[in-house]
Amino acid sequence: MFLDYDGTLTPIVKDPDSAVMSEEMRDAVRGVAEHFPTAIVSGRCRDKVFNFVKLAELYYAGSHGMDIKGPTAQSKHTKAKAEAVLCQPASAFLPVIDEVYRTLTARTAPIPGATVENNKFCLSVHFRCVQEEKWRALEEQVRSVLKEYPDLRLTKGRKVLEIRPSIEWDKGNALQFLLESLGFADSNDNVFPIYIGDDRTDEDAFKVLRSMGQGIGILVSKIPKETAASYSLREPSEVKEFLRKLVRSKQRD
Numbered sequence: 395m396f397l398d399y400d401g402t403l404t405p406i407v408k409d410p411d412s413a414v415m416s417e418e419m420r421d422a423v424r425g426v427a428e429h430f431p432t433a434i435v436s437g438r439c440r441d442k443v444f445n446f447v448k449l450a451e452l453y454y455a456g457s458h459g460m461d462i463k464g465p466t467a468q469s470k471h472t473k474a475k476a477e478a479v480l481c482q483p484a485s486a487f488l489p490v491i492d493e494v495y496r497t498l499t500a501r502t503a504p505i506p507g508a509t510v511e512n513n514k515f516c517l518s519v520h521f522r523c524v525q526e527e528k529w530r531a532l533e534e535q536v537r538s539v540l541k542e543y544p545d546l547r548l549t550k551g552r553k554v555l556e557i558r559p560s561i562e563w564d565k566g567n568a569l570q571f572l573l574e575s576l577g578f579a580d581s582n583d584n585v586f587p588i589y590i591g592d593d594r595t596d597e598d599a600f601k602v603l604r605s606m607g608q609g610i611g612i613l614v615s616k617i618p619k620e621t622a623a624s625y626s627l628r629e630p631s632e633v634k635e636f637l638r639k640l641v642r643s644k645q646r647d
């Protein structure tokens with residue numbers, strides 16, 4: 395089971411630091427992880443998303459999948475305690491990401507409501523609290539900074555500009571990496587990966603599942619959208635219900 399965090403396990407809120415996961419959702423994720431290997435795949439840095447989820451038996455892929463770590467507590471899905479970092483394909487970018495974080499923080503400071511979040515291997519420039527008339531000016535500021543950094547690219551999420559290394563690595567690669575690390579890449583008959591996410595960056599993972607012809611992507615959205623996912627749920631509360639139902643069906647097996 396692969397789960398995105400913001401907009402999937404928690405409702406979208408104005409302040410990124412307040413996107414706390416409910417105890418009921420934590421129970422639902424814990425329940426799923428008892429039956430299936432489970433990973434959180436987030437744009438946030440890994441430590442931050444772990445501090446929200448607080449379940450040591452899960453895999454965590456932070457920074458849009460560029461920082462992957464195995465469970466710190468033994469679960470029945472891991473043979474040994476796997477505390478080591480498994481994959482950090484963008485580690486060479488750490489100094490440049492820090493430098494751009496400082497520059498963007500200074501350059502966006504005059505725009506009320508704009509904030510820059512350091513997600514270790516990538517950055518998020520938030521404009522949810524910026525007046526709509528200023529969105530363009532903010533994006534121009536960000537693009538003018540990035541002109542000096544051709545090795546970084548800009549993508550867009552939910553009222554957020556995401557800056558990340560121009561390497562060929564996204565949530566889809568993270569999904570493939572985890573399936574391979576868990577020894578599930580070649581077991582077509584018994585493995586059914588499910589990826590649940592709400593944002594454009596999750597589309598990379600939905601596409602991977604489609605190209606594998608295995609498993610399903612589930613888009614979390616209240617409105618119909620063009621997507622590579624096969625199914626949809628409207629909001630995090632429906633995700634929670636889906637996870638609970640999955641556990642109940644497994645218990646009946």
Ligand SMILES: O=P(O)(O)OC[C@H]1O[C@H](O[C@H]2O[C@H](CO)[C@@H](O)[C@H](O)[C@H]2O)[C@H](O)[C@@H](O)[C@@H]1O
Pocket residue numbers: 398399400401405406407408409410411413435436437438511513518520522551552553554556593595
């Ligand atoms: O991959 P995700 O786990 O979905 O992370 C994507 C971004 O999510 C967060 O921003 C979004 O949620 C915030 C809290 O609800 C909201 O204020 C913001 O407008 C959304 O874009 C997170 O803060 C970003 O760093 C993540 O990249």
